[in-house]
Amino acid sequence: MQIIFDAARTAITLLFLIYASWSDYKTREVSNTVWIAFAPIALALTLLEIYIYEISQLPFYGMCFGLATAFALILFYSGGFGGADAKALMCLALALPFHPEKLIKPFFDASPISQIFFPMTVFSNSVLLAAATAIYMLLRNIFWRQKNSEKLFDQGLEGESFWRKLLVSVTGYRVHVDQLKKKWHLYPLEDIENTENGAKRMLIVLPKDEGRDVIVERLAQAVENGKIQNTVWATPGLPMLIFITAGLITALLFGDIIWICISLLLG
Secondary structure: OHHHHHHHHHHHHHHHHHHHHHHHHHHOOOOHHHHHHHHHHHHHHHHHHHHHHOHHHHHHHHHHHHHHHHHHHHHHHOOOOOHHHHHHHHHHHHHOOOOOOOOOOOOOOOOHHHHHOHHHHHHHHHHHHHHHHHHHHHHHHHHHHHHHOOOOOOOOOOOOOHHHHHHHHOOOEEEEHHHHHHOOOOEEOEEEEEEOOEEEEEEOOOOOOOOHHHHHHHHHHHHHOOOOOOEEEEEOOOOHHHHHHHHHHHHHHOOOHHHHHHHHHHO
16 A cells, blocks of 8 residues: 555656646746646645655754755755755655655665655766756867867857866757857857957856846847858746756666665675
């Protein structure tokens, strides 16, 4: 019977997170209705299971939710998380505070953290998966340079620091300015301003929704006036919710990626 509770909590969590990821990808917004519906269902199912089968786990459940909430709020107010990402992590702590091993035993042994603080395993997996996209971006830029026989950073960007160039190279790629105008999910990774010495280009390492359209218009105007080439740096800005959902699936099937790597390293 307990397996049915675990299956219900896991299925509901995946259902809500997949929908939230799809909504975030399509509109860059997730309605609060998602979390308002998710949270009480998750709380009720988990509390009922703990009350029937493992009442001794109740303090640990409260501790897990408290830590997850504090962690999510710190990330949110420091700018590392969006509002939907923070709410997803808190709801995850309500639904799956511990790895549901009775339902799904991961391919590798569950880490100690997964057994007492499963949301942290999901978070660390999601961060690693998000970081893996940097490899794709870097390879894409290398192939682009070889194919077009052009410098990646030209016309005023040569003077940018090595670290800014590196960050841009692993988070974005060159696109035609018309694509940047048409595809709202692309965010410019560079800007331009008019100075006494002419147009000055600069790289942006932390793109934001605010002012996106204004920057795009400036870049388009600069291309039209012949001040810069018609390809500029941009990033698709994939929502973190997609990686949180992928991190959950990875945690359920395989376990804690960091723990697996450490275990393999230490033998």
